[in-house]
Amino acid sequence: MMMCLTLPIYAADIPFTTEDLDTFSKQLDTAEKDFEQYGNDITRLNSLHATAAGLGQKAQACITQYEHEQTQIQQATDSLGESATTDDKDVQQKRTELETKKQQVDKTLAQCRLINLRATTLLDSSLKSQQNLLKQQLFAPSQSLFTHLYTLLLEPGIWKQELAGLVNKLLQPLINWHNLIVALSYGIAGLLVGLLWSIHKRRQYRQQTPAIHETSPTLAAVWRSLLRVMPYVLFAGLSGLSLYFYPAGTPIIPQFMQLLLVFSLSYGILHSLLRTTAQVEGIVPADKKAGNKLYTWARLLLFSTMTGVVVHSQLFDSTSLENAEPSHLVALIRITCGTVIGIALTRLIWLMSLHFLFIKRTRLHLLTTLCIVLAVGSLWLGYRNVASFLFTGVFGTLFLLLVALLLIKIPSEVFDGLDEGRVEWQQRLREQLGLKPGQFIPGLIWLRLTNTMVINSLLIILLLRLWGMSEQSQTNLIHQLRNGIDIAGFTLEPLRIIGGLLVLALLVSVTQVFKKHVSESWLRRTSLSRGAREASTTISGYIGILMAILIGLSVAGIQFEKLAIIAGALSVGIGFGLQNIVNNFVSGLILLFERPIRRGDWIKVGTAEGYVREISIRSTTIQTFDRSDIIVPNSEIISGQVTNMMLNDNFGRLILPIGVAYGSDTEQVMMILREAATAHPAVLKERTDMKINVFFRGFGADSLDFELRCFIRDIESKLGVTSDLNLAIDKAFRQQGIDIPFPQRTVHLVKNSEVPAKSTDLG
Template sequence: MNKLKLIPTCLFIVLCSLPLSLWSAEESTPASTEPALNLEDHTKTLEAAEKRLAIKTSTTELLDPIALEALAAGQFAATCISQQEAEQAKVKQGLDSIGTAAGTATTQEDKELQTKRKDLDQQKKEVETQLAQCRLLALKATQIQEQVSANKQAIVKERLFARSPSAVSFILQTLQEPSLWATEIQQIISTLVALPINYRNLSIALMYGLAGLLVGLVWSFYKQHTHSQQEITELVKTSPTLASVWRSIINFMPWILGFGLTSLALHYNHPGVTAINELASTLFLFMISYVIISAMLRPATKSKDFTPVIPATSKKLYYWARIFLLTILLGLLFHSTLFDTDPPSSLVGLIRVVLGTFASLALIRLLWLLRRSVPWLQQYRLYILGAVALVSAIVALWLGYRNFFVFLFNGTFGTLFITLVAWLLLRIPTEMFDGLDEGLAQWQQRLRKRLGIENGQRVPGLIWLRLAHAMAIFALMSLALLRLWGMSEQSMQVMLTKVMDGIQIGSFTLEPMRILIGLLSLAILISLTHLIKNSLSNHWLNRTNMTRGAKETTVTIAGYLGIILAILIGLSIAGIEFTNLAIIAGALSVGIGFGLQNIVNNFVSGLILLFERPIRKGDWIRVGVTEGYVKDINIRSTVIQTFDRSDIIVPNSELIANQVTNMMLSNQYGRVIIPVGVAYGSDPEQVLFLLRSVGEANPAVLREYGELKVQVFFRGFAESSLNFELRCLIKDVEKQMMVTSELNIAIEKAFRIAKIDMPYPQRTIHIASDSAPLKTVQKPTTKTEDLS
């Protein structure tokens, strides 16, 4: 069963039971029927926005509508400018085609041209007037946006560095008036008791949380008892990090669903107290963080990216995590507006200082404990940066800069959380990509087989998918961090608009989104190309009468065409204009004329090899002193694998210009020639018969093949032997050495049975002596012959 099969089912059941009031509220929302604003409407809107902007305000909420209006007007002005400039160019082209006036019109044709020229002149004035108004609107929109941004920065700066009484003043006030504590404690209790809670919405949210908790318990129990070891092993091969996170999700799913559904229900049904929403959201985020950190500290397999934590450190982490969570929850409550009084309560102020200090110290301690178990946390010194920021926040809190403390604390904790999630989203797909390159899991092996990728070969086009994935994760991480550290919604929308529409750099427009989509398209098209190549090679071409070489050529050419089309389509989607590529091609032609002749020569030779097919993949060839099998034919070079399994890269130009011996060009037949010597005194006719019989008895030898049938010859008389020769044609030239060995063994056996001796060199020595007559002694001498 699929690992994620039960989660969508549970969520679907729970979400379908949302109150009908939510759905009815959405359905009752009328569709926007407002007509599109024109230039005059946007101008009036900006004039009204300038008047509202002149009124001094202390809240950024009043500035947000003005910023949105200015942004909409700016977008309309940009569209208007582009349209009017195109219209202006069109009118100018019409005037240029007509030409200038030639005095008084004398003919009917001149009168028509003059009338047409007047119409175009009038149209030109109207377009220029409209273009000027659009540019003025764009200028006003830009000015208002800049003023809104400046006002927001001033308000945020004023809020951020607004100083309240310091911790020392609270302590002194408490020491001077000890009786205030009892009064302030009663005020805190009365505030907590009299909270304006909407108990109906709160009870609904708690019911959703309880339902999620029960569903999570059932699902977790089911998964823990049905998760087979084979599924776990397959998941570990797919991604060890994903396996660790999945195991943590199974263990903590009840709490994740419980807090998540509670927070979601409170978001749509406000409980009346904002602090309750913040508490539920904090618990949900804490559980997500705990799941990720638990997966990192208790990995499913050994990994260089995190080290399993020892039991002593685990206890410390658990202890400080509880302190951190408790202080955060209490801090959210006491930092809410419920306890903002005038004059400020000294007891509440001290509680805020103490809770903020303990929460910061607990987070510093957690970072310090995690630094050895999470290498990337120590590699980039994030724990030091976090500790410095939190210590600065504590100092600001004690000095009375409560808003600055909240800004630093939330920014530090949020940065760590975003970095943790980004690392997870970056790590899991990276491990999957690595597994695809190596074929670790079964589904990865099936996919590689489907794409026709051999063992040890990387998945083509996957590098572009890796690049696009990394760019997307870092872009999302950057946007989240910018929003966390105070970038306004208006600035975020402007930046996203520039990302979508492009950033103008001189005459070049950089469009990051189109580049990302282009990279994704390139990766997908390259993978699709290899899928088509594999289908051609293994299925489609097998149903044709094409030869093996023609099939390989078709597959190779299809692959190159697919790669070229993928690159062109990817560049087109990324926004690269091909007119610029023509300039680059012109520059390359100059380079070809000077230093790239060899590359072009090899390229053209590669095309000749593909179309003419003098050699094919798998052929046994000999090029000079190089002999072996053709392993691969590329555009620039050909790879030959020798008999000792070494690869030799030969430029294609050498295969075209030099002599090449192809043992397998027209067929697989090969010649075997075996010289045989027998001793003097042997019957030549018997030797010829035995040699012919041995040749015809071997199953690999072609017995009758026209003029190339088995042939035996008596070659001549040597010093010590009668020389014969066996010549035969074999079916497969690749078995030449093996057939030669078999024939030699058969010849020796036949000669031994027929008692035909193999010769050895002989010498006749005459010994001269005065006392004894000459004797003839035949002394055998050994002579080593290289039969290889």
Template sequence: MSTFARRAMARLLPAVLLILAGAAHARPVAAPGPGPGPDLGRLQRSLGGVQRALNRGVRSDRVLQELLDRANAARKVAETCIQETSKQARAVQQALDTLGPRTPGEARQVTRKRNLLVREKIDEEQRGATCRLLLLNSRQILATIRSTQQARLTRRLFARGPSVITLLAENWRRPIAWWPETAKFLNAHSGLDRLDPMDWGGFALAVFIAALLGALLRRYLRGRVARGPAAESFGARFSCALLATAARYGPALAAVAAAAGYLWLAIGDVEPVPLVAVLAYGLFVYLVLVASIRVFLAPCRPAVPYLPLSPELGRALARRLRVLVALLVVGLLMFATVLSQSLPRPALQLARAAYAVVLVLNVVWIVWLLGRLPYLAAHVLRRIVVTAVMLAALGAEWAGYRNLSVLMLRGLLGTGAALVAMLLVRRLLFDVLDGLDQGRHAWQQRLRAFLGLKGEETVPGLAWLRILVVIALWLGFIAAVLRIWTSSDAGFLALLGYLNASIPVGSAHVVPARLLLAAVMFALFLGASRWIRRRMAEHWLVGVRMERGAREALVTITGYVSLAVGLLVVLSVAGVNLTNLAIIAGALSVGIGFGLQNIVNNFVSGIILLFERPIKTGDWIVVGDVEGHVKRISVRSTIIQTFDWADVIVPNSDLISGKVTNWMLRDPWGRVRVPVGVAYGSDTALVKELLLEVAKAHPAVLPGGHVPAPIVLFLGFGDSALNFELRCFIRNVDRRIGVLSDLNFAVDAVFRAHDVEIPFPQRDLHVRDWQPPPGPG
């Protein structure tokens, strides 16, 4: 067995055995019940040990961080203990108030219970005092640790080493002193001697197979992206650019990844890491970052640029960023790995100074290239500030303040990278959310169909998700910036502490993390309520023998009930004490009496409309001077769509207390009246016969039976005509205007065919006193 095989087995076998053991011995574990309270004495002793360690002096940052973690744990336990003891003390006091004061001759059981409650109250108060003392001590220790960390950081940042002039002078005196040390180091730590010929054969085979698989992947991906992006959205163009770039760099990435993985298995356990493995890791990181730059700024064909910048600017930024990536990888390999041990210290520090010059100039170049973007062109002051900070970091490096220089460079570069990543993730997530509203892709269309959304209807609760996405991204950005600038997890842990901290607001306590979780659950409940209503209306209640109005009322009430249940759950998750809702209801009753009575009146009227169902969605109603179809009924108002397609919002109280005409209350039938006038001297019997024939010929007119049959009435003698009226019932009163128009057309046609004259008004003018105008003569 080769060296590689033995080492690979030694590295992989424990992990495999651990996974198998976990799968074999996995058992469902019962949830633990409420255990005893925290051991306050042990916590006090732990804090005492932390204090003694601080008094003796701590030299290691790792030990100081461990002391900080212990003090933080004690603080959290103390805060929880204070809340629990206060709650228990209030419960005991309520029980004592229920028993009332001691009275002569009371039962022995009552006296015994009162004494037990008094002792329990004293115990809880003593326990609470101990917890408060523990909290005070932990806060004092935390303040001491943080001040110690701050002092150490200040000393480290302003610790001065030799300047560039000193380094140049020293290296001038010994110009080639670094070469023997470097050659000796490379011979000792190259890692080439740790691979035997069989290992090299396995290495070549792994690289060849990976490159072959990468070529097959390239062929597959090129077929996927041959037609370009599937849509014009940001997400579709990004996906196309990602696949095209993966096809372009796939073989190289696969080969380098195989080489790095093979070396990790073969010599990854060697300390320090051999040079050949370091180079393989660095090359893989470089290729990944270069491919990422191509994805965003210069996508491989057939992908097209999708960011709001010109192709020339995109290519220029891509070139500068590739140089920056190369510099960062080289700097990481030279100054953060075993390679840094190959150079004498003066030569290494001089190399760092020269490296800083090239790095700062490249970053400044990128910053001013970004100024050519339209939305950044006006922010000249920001670019000047960033340039000044970069030059200050370079000056600190040359002056010997190398820790300060590293912090400034790492902070600026890391903050910029975190900001770009945050904006990119925000754009991609918003593109996905916009696609859900518009149904751009097939999976989004299927999801909209599952939710029962049609046309331009939006996904319920999506606005809340957008807000939560923005909040989560900014919180993540702040945490990343704190981690970058503080060089430890202290800032990130502090942010988590603030999110989980209990903030007193009056007599209540607010936890920001619980508020965010409650907002997420509220958005989910909105979507679930919408889905339940859609499923009930379109699937679950379709085959139920129930009136349409009753079905719609049931769907509406179910939606409001599910929202009410969801609101109660969300309030509970947010930490709102539901027992205080009675106080809130009392306050609302006062508000109702003064300014909310109209809202409550409309709400109650909406409930009555849903249960009594005097109007239903789709009914043709007349309310005052508003006439149209009922489009939607909610608990506060009803939307009526007029025949001009104008939506009129009518308060529900007007529908309950006012006069409402519903043409379709019990059935869809309705009567149509067609007034007709014929000339004097017409055959009235023929007119009646013709009108009845017109009514019977129309398919929408009911012939009779459960409704009166069509009838023709001779209403009277008019000034210019004999007045008739055709009255008939139609199947759907919603088509009343259209049927009336059809009947009028048919009456005109049949009267023309039978020479029945429809007169027009005539007037005879009698002039009593008229004198002709005088003649011209």
């Protein structure tokens, strides 16, 4: 019992002190007062939401720490046993200290829980207030289309008055002309530089087609679009950048430049993808007629959108100080622009659905049409905020989908080229990896998966933000993705998983390079046999892949001590359903270490005969003489009978049976057979244990039977040597007049001399 008194019962360093908790309480008091005072200010609510979320996380960490402290104190108290009057004085003193410490921890823990409760309540209240304010702003009604038409048509002179006020305001805009001229100067300089660069690159493009076309058709289309729109991009980009640092007094000009920049890039990319020379998978090229339709509706969309940006700016919000609402004429112009934008965008997306297959597969044109109809209808009914929200969401979604399509398709085409070796740099890389034609790059599948996961995740997060997710909610989501998501007691960390996949892909590719250098550089300088070198290379490759998997799992956050449970579950499966797989696996290891067969050996396994092309960890591939492949499980090779024609060397024996006609000189026949074998260069003659033997086997039914037996240097040339020897023997027999008899058969015909009696004539 006394030994437990020496154990530490609480941590020495406590990150949350009483002063910290008092500070948290004061911050909550201030935040609660601000919420009561500024509960209708969306900006202050966002700040309060962030403050409450941060205090809640700190309070939760405090609760976790002191609950752990509480558990340690309880364990130490239990180790002392029940209190008794006979206890030692030190034990009683330690029990008193533990009780005092427990009371302090309980008090602090209660304070942490109270702070967490207050922070959670404030967080929920601010979130509900934010949602209510956003809902009120979104569905705030204004005058409808019919009200504006009724007022302008039935009230005489009002449209003239509003038009005059609008013209007067536009003639006196609050613009910093100096900053605007500087921005336009930067833009014009960028335009000239872009024109010169575009002309130079187009001339090079016509002289020599770059290798980027074969590497990635989609990337080539993006490159062509940059050649086309780079002057406009530099003009809009430099002008907008200058106006960002030195504003011109009205936000309409930067918005105009941003719109021009985004539309130029989007139009240029789509135009290049739809060209007949692009040949991008999943995209049907547009002919001249279809291209003209797309161009017409795209110009209408650009013109109406830019007009909409102008008429929705602050310059048109009010024509008088007495009335903050826009005039009926301005409202009517805005509704008209929104309607034209909706029609042009709907028509354009339907035309594009004929060429972009993913639009049809996802029914994107139908969803876009539905949103545009709702937006135009809301605009007509006076819900301008709803219409603006839907228009912004549709435009932003289409742009994000275009960017995601490029970011997924371009790497996919590059990866396909690496697997096939389309261009020179890809072929050099495949040579460095030691890959054969048609063999995929190991680990590349994980890069494909990682790229798809990252792009789709970013797309989903941006779409959620675009369609109404608050900034604080997005920050919390990113925080959860970075720190992990608790699912049924298991922490899922997406970022670590993606990092693990990247590490796995990189290490598997490095393992392939390592195998190649081990085989070609290191093992070739050793005294190992060919089979031993191949076995060592194969085993090093499996060890490298195993290490890559373990390191990838470690980076992904998988705890190896928990793998014991998985191993126990696998042991049950191995005992029942995985016996054959494990048997083949162990047999493969035996083949690699014992090497009864090697790659290139001529073997016979059951009815299969041919050359060993590959020995993997589970099976062996045998290529027959008619070029068909037979997959033989390794367990059959280990447990069955295998004939290896080339185990220790390539020597082999030929047996040629020969028959000559009766009456031939037998000694001359034996001499001819021996001379024919001796004259052939592939027949072994110098080894005493592999002599040339000729035997007179006996008297056959039709011939005198002889047999020539000899050994050749390479058993793979068995058929060719046999043919050469037969030709030489036939030629020698003809010169010596020795005949090879045909099979003979004697047929005896028996003639019957008895004549049948004639029938009696009764007539």
